[in-house]
Amino acid sequence: MDDPKPTFLRRRLPLVHADFAATYARSLHKWLLVAPLIGVTVGLAVTLVAVAILRLTWPAVLGFYLGHHWAIVPGVAAGCAVAGLIMQYLTPDANEHSTEEVIRSYHEHGGRIDVRPFPAKLLAAVATVGAGGSAALEGPSIYGGAALGSWLWTRLERLRRFELTARDRRIMLICGAAAGMSAVFRAPLTGIVFALEMPYKDDLAHEALMPSLIASVISYLTLGAFLGTDPLFNFASAAGYTMRDLLWCALLGGLIGLLAMAFVITFGRLRRAVVACRAPHWMKLTLGGLLTGLCGVAFLHLYPGDLIPIGPNYGAVGMILNTHHSSSELVVFGGLKLAATAFTLGAGGVSAMFVPLFLTGGGLGVAFAQTVVRTASVSLYAAVGMSSFLSAAYKTPLAAVVFVAEATGGHAFLVPALMGAAVAYAVSGDASVSGDQRVRERAV
Structure with a gap:
């Protein structure tokens, strides 16, 4: 007499398979591999930029400026001139960079960013900010993170195990931008929310929520391993308000x-x-x-x-x-x-x-x-x-x-x-x- 137990299991296995298929219909599991990779890559890149400007360049420049006021005007002008020369001769469009390029890429180019001028734009940002231009690191960090996210898509899309689609490139763009913002300000929740709000005035890039969350936390921890995780602008707050x-x-x-x-x-x-x-x-x-x-x-x-x-x-x-x-x-x-x-x-x-x-x-x-x-x-x-x-x-x-x-x-x-x-x-x-x-x- 045949054992009825295997028959019982065979009848239930399709139901179990259907339940799992419905549960993971959005293929969210792929972001458990892709998003951490973006987070680590962007976190390391932002750490290098932060050390180059905030630890090495700007403190020395600021100290010199405060001791020699006469040097401020020629010093800032020289830094901006270097940035201008880099952008004019080493990039295809001197007026395209930073968050504007990220937003335009998200809306008009399916998340594609040309990474060939990426190193030149980062050097121009270091020259602009490090010499005293009135700006900070969020520009190169957001742009750099988005560019790295877009570039990683071109490398991982060829591998079947990641199952990346053309739409995923926009997600990885926003994911990289969130990771850049998270690391540069040591504020992972800010990175997530800003990147989701950035493309719109009255809407959110909902599709990138979960990948951005993972990438932001990993990027924050990556930078924190080198520079610490204390709040960047820490100050004491009052106990309440009326x-x-x-x-x-x-x-x-x-x-x-x-x-x-x-x-x-x-x-x-x-x-x-x-x-x-x-x-x-x-x-x-x-x-x-x-x-x-x-x-x-x-x-x-x-x-x-x-x-x-x-x-x-x-x-x-x-x-x-x-x-x-x-x-x-x-x-x-x-x-x-x-x-x-x-x-x-x-x-x-x-x-x-x-x-x-x-x-x-x-x-x-x-x-x-x-x-x-x-x-x-x-x-x-x-x-x-x-x-x-x-x-x-x-x-x-x-x-x-x-x-x-x-x-x-x-x-x-x-x-x-x-x-x-x-x-x-x-x-x-x-x-x-x-x-x-x-x-x-x-x-x-």
Whole structure:
């Protein structure tokens, strides 16, 4: 007599197989291999850039500038000139780089980025930022991460085990951008949210959520193994806030939203005028460097000290929050920081303005707390100013708030930061420093 047990199993196995097929229908398992590879690769690349600029180049340059003010203008101009020459002669389009190239690639080229000029663009970014251009590392980190993600697709797509599709290239592009942002700011959640918000003004790149999450955490841990995982802009936050504070935060968000809108519109007009100008790219960028350097000299002439509105200068966050500065000094710092950023990046400098806007918002928030609210809780309003400016200018309200919480350690300020960011986002309308952003995903 036959054993009925094998027959029973044979009848149930197709059902089990169907359940597993339905559970893993999206082939999410492939990202458990691909996303960590992107995270490690991007994390190592960002570590090299961070060490080259923040540990080796900029501290020495900043110390020399503060001791020899006369060197600021020619020094920044020379760095920008080098960046301009690299972009003009070693890249196919001197005006295409940083986050704009990533967004354009995502929307128009299926995630494809030409990696041949990748080393040249990174060198141009080092020259721009390391010599004192008003920018920071997020530009080369986001662009570099996205380019590496796109490049890895070309290598892994040939291997059947990864089962990569053409659509996956866009996912790997965003995945690499998230990993770059996560590592450079030691803020993995910020990297995820910013990369998902970056292509749109009022939507998310939902398809890249899970791969970006994995790549961001791995990239963060990779950089942390070399440089540590402490918050980049750590400062002490107050224990709480009142309803009165929330009302003031809403007002601050509205004011910064209007300022951000004015800056974005002005920057856009300047950038279009520079691109339309027929002068050689290196000459335009040299002039931008001269004007950037003048902003630094002007501020040091008015307010001698270590605070200066040029360069990556991450230490300025601690100076603004932990050292007393008059409201007038902070307002002038914010104005000259915006001007220096417009001159550097509007002229074609290779990077992005995430940190410059972050610094400006923080300075204006402290000035608002000191002059209007008249409170000792200046760090609360600094956090709100930071998140509001980023939310309004980049159209990334969630990333702005998360960034302030992760990068500064100011988790107690989440609700006030959300209030300011939401108001700033609404007041600033559709004005965005990312001209290639779309409002939302188009229906296919």
